[in-house]
Amino acid sequence: MSSEQSSNQKKSNQFNIIKDDPNDGHGGYGIGSISLENMSPVIIDPNDDRAFVDMGAMHGRSEVERRVKFQSDRDVVANGKLYWIVWVTVEKGEHGPYFSGVCGSEIVVDRSIKRAYKSMPEHVKHMEKSLKGKVMVEHMDDHSKKLLKDFLANFEGGEMWENASAELKDALPN
Template sequence: MSDQSSDQNKNNQFTIIKDDPNDGHEGYGIGSISLENMSSVIVDPNEDKAYVDMEAMHARSAVERRVKFQSDPEAVENGKLYWIVWVTTDNGENGAYFAGVGSSHLIVDRSIKRAYKSMPEHVKHMEDSLKGKISIDNMDEHSKKLLKDFLADFEGGDMWKNSSDELKNALSE
């Protein structure tokens, strides 16, 4: 992260859980989903990097811009693989930690301005992350290592140290 510009570092932050907007209220808004404690990490195995891109929360990450999404992965058979990793944070007795992680892939072919992603897959992995599940079995080993290195180095590694053995083991396989 040290070679990145200061502007990118400002955006390279995880959203830490905030107060529950429904705290003390039993009516309107109950049952709604808060994404305040979720961040999106882009893992780019083509460039050997991982970074936070909050625009992915609205399908507007740098990877997703200026391409037309196709419902058939065959339409982008020469595309490059990317991962959007939905990372949910929480606060525990030792401080903030990575509570849930779900990964979804994208295939992007900039030369033809086409891309593929499965919206149901993205929604499922976002939901898994929000529920505190670790859902990264679909990632290749190289991409897992990039994600592990990014999370382990993030802001001195305290959040990684406070995270579950399940997450650490899943990223070490």
């Protein structure tokens, strides 16, 4: 792998950590808007036992969402593969950065018919809950939760996992 490919892979596997306040107290345009700068989507692929950050999911263009047409009826993709887009919010605390909000949203993809299912209201709700520091993973299957836990616990030495709440650690299996 070339150094350019390695560099690109590393950049795509990063979490967004809170940046300086873009408004800096000026009170002008954009005040009251929601910033997604500290949120990153983690794709859980239980079919291939992998988890990875894919920033394309912020705009519905993740690796698993590309080249399919979305349906609002889950029955259309009855033979599809299950994936999870987990909305992960990172905050800075007194001990450093930590995972504060973690909410999983399902997506089912059937590549053979180029169709997929996801509930946009569910994804938006889970993004909002994640931004508010909530943990919502109880609806995920155990294998997917384990993949998520392993990914978060091993991310860049595990500091953000160590600083995470007991609620998050209890929600994901050992």
